[in-house]
Amino acid sequence: MESLTVDLGARSYPILIGDGLLHDIGRHVAPLLNRPRTMIITDANVAESYLARVGVALGAENISFSSFVLPAGEASKSWDGLARLTQWLISEGIERSDHVIALGGGVIGDLVGFACSIVKRGCSFIQVPTTLLAQVDSSVGGKTAINVAAGKNLIGAFHQPALVVIDPSTLATLPPRELGAGYAEVVKYGLIDDADFFAWCEAHGAALLKGDGDARHTAIAHSVAAKARIVAADERETKDVRALLNLGHSFGHALEAETGYSERLLHGEAVAAGMVLAHEFSAAKGLCPPEDAERVRDHLSSLGLPHSLASAGIDASGAALAAHMAHDKKVRGGKLPLILTRGIGLSFVTEDYGLDAVAEFLDRA
Ligand SMILES: NC(=O)c1ccc[n+]([C@@H]2O[C@H](COP(=O)([O-])OP(=O)(O)OC[C@H]3O[C@@H](n4cnc5c(N)ncnc54)[C@H](O)[C@@H]3O)[C@@H](O)[C@H]2O)c1
Numbered sequence: 008m009e010s011l012t013v014d015l016g017a018r019s020y021p022i023l024i025g026d027g028l029l030h031d032i033g034r035h036v037a038p039l040l041n042r043p044r045t046m047i048i049t050d051a052n053v054a055e056s057y058l059a060r061v062g063v064a065l066g067a068e069n070i071s072f073s074s075f076v077l078p079a080g081e082a083s084k085s086w087d088g089l090a091r092l093t094q095w096l097i098s099e100g101i102e103r104s105d106h107v108i109a110l111g112g113g114v115i116g117d118l119v120g121f122a123c124s125i126v127k128r129g130c131s132f133i134q135v136p137t138t139l140l141a142q143v144d145s146s147v148g149g150k151t152a153i154n155v156a157a158g159k160n161l162i163g164a165f166h167q168p169a170l171v172v173i174d175p176s177t178l179a180t181l182p183p184r185e186l187g188a189g190y191a192e193v194v195k196y197g198l199i200d201d202a203d204f205f206a207w208c209e210a211h212g213a214a215l216l217k218g219d220g221d222a223r224h225t226a227i228a229h230s231v232a233a234k235a236r237i238v239a240a241d242e243r244e245t246k247d248v249r250a251l252l253n254l255g256h257s258f259g260h261a262l263e264a265e266t267g268y269s270e271r272l273l274h275g276e277a278v279a280a281g282m283v284l285a286h287e288f289s290a291a292k293g294l295c296p297p298e299d300a301e302r303v304r305d306h307l308s309s310l311g312l313p314h315s316l317a318s319a320g321i322d323a324s325g326a327a328l329a330a331h332m333a334h335d336k337k338v339r340g341g342k343l344p345l346i347l348t349r350g351i352g353l354s355f356v357t358e359d360y361g362l363d364a365v366a367e368f369l370d371r372a
């Protein structure tokens with residue numbers, strides 16, 4: 008088992024990574040609990056494969072639990088999902104000092120984290136991510152939220168978990184399309200500030216998606232270490248450091264809003280297309296060598312990921328997409344800071360380009 012820490016002073020927490028950790032999760036959870044009881048929140052797909060396993064591991068430590076199973080998919084990250092979950096937690100007699108277990112992908116992690124940030128004014132939670140996306144990104148860093156019609160993650164809170172337990176062996180049951188979507192967030196770390204890691208992705212991405220365990224382990228460990236470093240430096244995204252984790256997301260969230268957060272375009276797929284658009288916009292403005300933008304597009308398209316508006320299934324106008332982007336949480340003083348790039352691994356934050364310029368670019372993309 009590998010262990011690293013998200014360094015946030017009194018709110019620091021460990022990330023444990025190891026194949027088979029789910030069988031042993033009771034031992035890692037027990038020291039955190041004030042009473043031998045917890046609540047597991049998961050979705051229908053994950054429940055089928057992993058709820059019993061986690062239950063047995065908790066039972067081995069004499070921890071009793073109840074469970075709440077939400078429908079799988081982005082629609083659960085909603086007012087309705089939040090209302091149902093918070094009512095259930097209260098009906099179960101949750102106490103502030105309890106630790107709720109979020110077992111599943113980013114949808115479950117984001118929803119449970121937000122519910123725990125508001126129930127009884129805040130209780131603790133433990134992230135047990137079971138998708139590649141959640142294992143490399145969403146389980147770490149404490150961004151929690153639901154989606155609303157106006158935009159992605161617009162209602163939420165920063166609420167850090169108390170522990171993250173990553174068992175990469177759970178990826179064996181993850182559908183290939185979901186693996187691909189998670190892989191986009193892996194590539195993101197290379198594009199942000201680590202050209203060597205992007206080259207590693209070019210060399211090992213295909214093997215990772217085919218199930219190579221070493222490649223998966225390297226990608227997960229490298230990604231969470233990068234995320235932990237960035238979150239520790241700028242927990243609440245106030246210093247233009249954490250904002251870099253939004254590379255591809257201003258564009259990507261607009262694509263997701265355009266599809267109504269439907270199965271037509273998964274979050275990671277929208278981020279893949281969004282990262283290509285961010286590189287191509289940078290190239291169009293003379294900031295980034297066009298060959299770097301082509302390299303990003305080629306890598307993602309070679310693995311079957313969306314790499315353009317058309318391949319993402321979007322035919323909206325630039326103005327319509329820019330209108331979604333106007334709701335971005337990074338907007339300050341009416342301006343949207345964009346994450347652009349000077350080349351692979353050289354991303355930066357700028358307010359130099361307005362939504363008109365973005366709309367004009369998208370109309371030609
Ligand atoms: N908080 C953050 O920092 C952060 C970062 C990135 C993404 N996100 C959010 O995460 C969400 C996307 O997360 P996701 O891609 O994990 O989607 P998800 O949670 O919807 O999971 C994808 C699908 O895989 C299924 N699944 C999960 N684990 C499985 C397993 N081991 N075997 C078989 N099926 C399994 C789920 O039931 C679901 O159908 C988006 O809402 C996005 O906004 C948040």
Ligand SMILES: O=C(O)C(=O)C[C@@H](O)[C@H](O)[C@H](O)COP(=O)(O)O
Pocket residue numbers: 144148150152159160192249250252253256336
């Ligand atoms: O942790 C972060 O910070 C990120 O930006 C990670 C992103 O992958 C994630 O999708 C996040 O939810 C997007 O941030 P948001 O603030 O735009 O919701």
Ligand SMILES: [Zn+2]
Pocket residue numbers: 144192256274278
């Ligand atoms: Zn993301």
